[in-house]
Amino acid sequence: MLAQLNEIGYVKNIFPLEGNESQQLCDIAVNIAKLPPNDRKDVFSFKPEIKRIFEKILLRLAIDAELTSYCFFLEKSAERNWPLAMHQDINFPDYVKALSNFDFDRWTKDGFWIRLNLDAANEHSGALLVEPKSHLGNYKSARKKAIVLNNESGEVILFKPLLFHGSDKMKVLQQRRVIQVFCISNH
DSSP states (O other), X not given: OHHHHHHHSEEEEEOOOOTTHHHHHHHHHHHHTTSOGGGGGOHHHHOTHHHHHHHHHHHHHTOOEEEEEEEEEEEEOSSSOOOEEEEOOOOOOHHHHTSTTOOHHHHHHHEEEEEEESSOBOTTTTOEEEOTTGGGSSOOXXXXXXXXXXXXXXXXXXXXXXXXXXXXXXXXXXXXXXXXXXXXXXX
């Protein structure tokens, strides 16, 4: 799994949730959605039970990595619908930069996102867009090379922070909620 992640920049079709974890996360998401936008960028501080679920995900996927405290919640809906330009994650929030283990080079080289999709999404509902292999260096985003990563509810997508990614504005209005956590591989 990590070999594919390092080679093309993403891995999808991962379904690691068990039992009622999906419903648990959806229930928690209702409360997170009520938080002010800035507080949704530090989810573990407000909902530590989410961290335990993501720790189980790493174990089930047999990935030797550590969760960071960088966890955020995104929600697109009829009221909140925006396009997100193709970008690389090179800016980290101040609370992340203040962590004792923060090392920009290591985080961008060995780091990856666990993106847990609480709702299904496709090209009409703002699914994640990525440019495969764009994390490998000296690459300028060419949006025409982007592919849509359609996903099912409960599906996890792993991707590298330097992979160019974004999303379109929804054309079909539906709820699209994502909890995304930054991890660092220990390989």
